Amino acid sequence: MAYLALYRMFRPTTLSDVVRQEHIVTVLKNQIEGNKVGHAYLFCGPRGTGKTSIAKIFAAAINCDSPVDGSPCGKCARCKALSDPSNLDITEIDAASNNGVDEMRDLREKVQYPPVAGKYKVFIIDEVHMLSPGAFNALLKTLEEPPAHAVFILATTESQKIPATILSRCMRFDFKLIPQEDLEQRLRHVFDEIGKKYDNEAIAAIARAGAGSVRDMLSVADTCVSYSSGKLTYADVTAVLGNADFSAIAGLCKAILQANAGDAFGRTSAFLSAGKSVGMLLKDVMNFLNACAVAKTCRDGKAILAFPDDMYAEVLAIAKETDGHRLLRVTEIFANVETELKYSTSPHILFETAVLKASMPQADYDIEALIARIATLEKRLAEGDFTVKSEGRYEMNTPVPQPIVGKKVEEKQQEQPAEEDLFAGVCAPPDEDETGGNAYFDGFAPQPAKTVKKEEQTTPKEAPKVEEKPRVSKMATGDAKSTFGSFLRCMRKIARNGVLLTLCMDLDGVYEDGTFVLYTTSDTIFRSLTKPEHASLIAQAFGELGFGGGEYDIRLRGKQSDDFQKSLNAIKETFEGVKVEIK
Secondary structure, three states: OOOOOHHHHOOOOOHHHOOOOHHHHHHHHHHHHOOOOOOEEEEEOOOOOOHHHHHHHHHHHOOOOOOEOOEOOOOOHHHHHHOOOOOOOEEEEEOOOOOOHHHHHHHHHHHOOOOOOOOOEEEEEEOHHHOOHHHHHHHHHHHHOOOOOEEEEEEEOOHHHOOHHHHOOOEEEEOOOOOHHHHHHHHHHHHHHHOOOEOHHHHHHHHHHHOOOHHHHHHHHHHHHHHOOOOEOHHHHHHHHOOOOHHHHHHHHHHHHOOOHHHHHHHHHHHHHOOOOHHHHHHHHHHHHHHHHHHHHOOOHHHHHOOOHHHHHHHHHHHHHOOHHHHHHHHHHHHHHHHHHHHOOOHHHHHHHHHHHHHOHHHOOOHHHHHHHHHHHHHHHHHOOEEEEEOOEEEEOOOOOOOOOOOOHHHHHHOOOOOOOOOOOOOOOOOOOOOOOOOOOOOOOOOOOOOOOHHHHHOOOOOOOOOOOOOOOOOOOOOHHHHHHHHHHHHHHHOOOHHHHHHHHOOEEEEEOOEEEEEEOOHHHHHHHOOHHHHHHHHHHHHHHOOOOOOEEEEEOOOOOHHHHHHHHHHHHHOOOOOOOOO
């Protein structure tokens, strides 16, 4: 007898042998036991989840004289007659090759003849979505009102391609993908039946490769059984699937996550020059990143991944060293490549570009990348890589190039940051102080490296001390724009209140008779700014600018002051009968 593939050898013959799909099995069992068989069924779902197998079991069960728990007994005369391939009471039609109008007309004629051995004449139409529009129309009336002895079972993986007129005439059942735990249990049963020894890690790897499909899993298992003559190991499964060496993929992903662009690009080039498929390499990288995410976030990550101990330890070590936002951003970059790869004419360049982008966070302006860079900065602060000397100023504890002091931000932006400078552009606030420097960034921006003589390396000279100028000073009367800008910078430092700072930014600042006045047109904003808690912070800001009490004021534009109203009343009393117009 010819060798049978595992998925054919272990095809379910009873409903209880079907892996999962309990929501479908329960309905079909109840219909068989209650003798409430419908005339048209639609089985739709992913490949390898049991659609055709359940259709065959159901077709035999409704013709059986004494079904057992909703399944055919296999012993009665009808079951034996239906098991004969020459019997025409159960007909399977491949709609992919019989998709024309003529085939459906022939089917309409066959439906009229009663069954020979059974109670029902069952037509199983596989891949029914492949029928042409004309064929669907030819089937329509027969499907709606077939003879009492006819039952139609339509199976498809793409239900969205079936016309609504057909869908409305069928009882629909949606099959779901099989969970990995059930796939592993089924595979162990198969290997035990054929006498194949195995490691649990190998079982888990084959089940993952099946991706929810029993048939896909058993096809991979068939190859693995032929590959390994002894005990099936995880390494055997990896070799069959064509995956790259786990440690090599781990090294590549570690270099990417640690922002080592040179090492990551070199490892990528080595993979591709060795003939590794870009699609398979991308899949390996994404699987490893996913394993890192599971190990980092799940308490029982080892049980979920089912890796060997040494491999899981390697994944866990890399996951612990990686920030969550960084891991998320890198995974997102490679996930986008998977979509773009389908339409790319240069897959090697596309993948290498993604590797460079993922391993150079300083060139990535995505929010997740920026958050990861800030987290790295905070970590280095906590570890003591540099010390906060005063508010907004830092001193590095590790040797760095001499800082720039007193240069303008425009000159700093012209400098190209080093490739591995994780802090480039992270801490720079948007504004300058009056000296032209950045009050929060002085002493931190790097200069290009200079050649240092040998004798200077042994006895480093102290950098000349630069006398700090006052950060703010009172502006000249009339320069309202500069005064208002200095006021906002003081409020940013003092307020620690985003709402108050936002309210102040909407004000207008002008000089009136030597008094700096902040105007607003909103009565709500005016009342908020004049509250004691807010007024004290505003007074503190003006105090740092050198303003005393009475040299600044907050006014509501359009609202007349009490002094103005008193003067107006006095004029009206003095010049009675004269019309006074206020502009």
